[in-house]
Amino acid sequence: MGLFTKKQPSKKEKKKPEDMTSEEIGDSLADMVQEVIDFRRKGIEEAEKALRLGNPQKAAEYYRSISEYEKMEETLMKVGDVEGIIEIYETDKKDDELEKFLIRINDVGLLIDLYEKRKQFGKLGLIYFKKKDYLKAAENFEKDYSKQDYAEKCYRLFGDEKKLADYLERREKRSRFMRITKWHGGRESTPFERNLRVAMAELRRMAEFLKLSNDIRDDASRMYTLLLQRNLLKGMLLEAVVAACIYSACELGNFEISKERLYEASAVSSQELEDAVNLLKKNKIGWK
Numbered sequence: 001m002g003l004f005t006k007k008q009p010s011k012k013e014k015k016k017p018e019d020m021t022s023e024e025i026g027d028s029l030a031d032m033v034q035e036v037i038d039f040r041r042k043g044i045e046e047a048e049k050a051l052r053l054g055n056p057q058k059a060a061e062y063y064r065s066i067s068e069y070e071k072m073e074e075t076l077m078k079v080g081d082v083e084g085i086i087e088i089y090e091t092d093k094k095d096d097e098l099e100k101f102l103i104r105i106n107d108v109g110l111l112i113d114l115y116e117k118r119k120q121f122g123k124l125g126l127i128y129f130k131k132k133d134y135l136k137a138a139e140n141f142e143k144d145y146s147k148q149d150y151a152e153k154c155y156r157l158f159g160d161e162k163k164l165a166d167y168l169e170r171r172e173k174r175s176r177f178m179r180i181t182k183w184h185g186g187r188e189s190t191p192f193e194r195n196l197r198v199a200m201a202e203l204r205r206m207a208e209f210l211k212l213s214n215d216i217r218d219d220a221s222r223m224y225t226l227l228l229q230r231n232l233l234k235g236m237l238l239e240a241v242v243a244a245c246i247y248s249a250c251e252l253g254n255f256e257i258s259k260e261r262l263y264e265a266s267a268v269s270s271q272e273l274e275d276a277v278n279l280l281k282k283n284k285i286g287w288k
Helices: 022-052 056-065 069-078 082-091 095-105 108-118 121-130 134-143 145-158 161-179 191-210 214-229 238-252 259-266 270-282
Strands: none
Touching: 022 056, 022 069, 056 069, 056 082, 069 082, 082 095, 095 108, 108 121, 121 134, 121 145, 134 145, 134 161, 134 214, 145 161, 191 214, 191 238, 191 259, 214 238, 214 270, 238 259, 238 270, 259 270
16 A cells, blocks of 8 residues: 555546546546646655654655655665665565666675576676686576686686586587587478477577576487477477476476466467376376
8 A cells, every 4th residue: 555645536527538538638637647646745744744853764765656666765774774675675576776876885795695586607607707706607608508718717717627527518419419409501491490490599598587507408409309309299389398398307307397487488378288298198208
């Protein structure tokens, strides 16, 4: 519930938009804009009054109600209520503003928690790199497909030859696998390649939407390719099979993901996804 009581509607019966003249519509829009301006002005007045009365928490609530997050933050910082600021940002799902705030106050621990929740492995890698924790930096950079050069650098800085060799082997294996999905000169030569190209593009899109690691994406790619090589995809919806491969890869990688999230990412029906999952299980691909 808001901090302000809404203005009571006029007893005069309002016209429906389709019954209004263009002039009346213009007047109605002007009234709505004025209401917003009045609401904002009242909010600022009430916030300033609360501050004068020594109640910064109440003032912050007024600022939040009119989306003045910067002033809300400044108000609570005056009394050192950092937890209050974080709680408000989390309640309102303002992750970007929370990130900026944590960077300003340099709270590395909370930033790490935020990036882990959002699966922003590149940013996690950068934090650990600054802390000179090169192994954790390398492991996080490796999960971000665009940061592989940083991962190699950090493994080298860590100084463990075996870990570096294992990483380079994993990287080369991924590169070899991804090369089969690329086109040479833009020519689509076979139905197999055309299908694989479309499927890998769809898999990349879903993986980015779901913020999945490279390992899970690679496992899902291998499952789809195996189904295609065995000619098992006849009559199956491509998007549903890709979603099922992702689901299976998450299960194998102990990464929790709900089917509802997969419906959202793939826009397939529950029955289409279930059919594709059963195809994988029936052919013992993905599941043990």
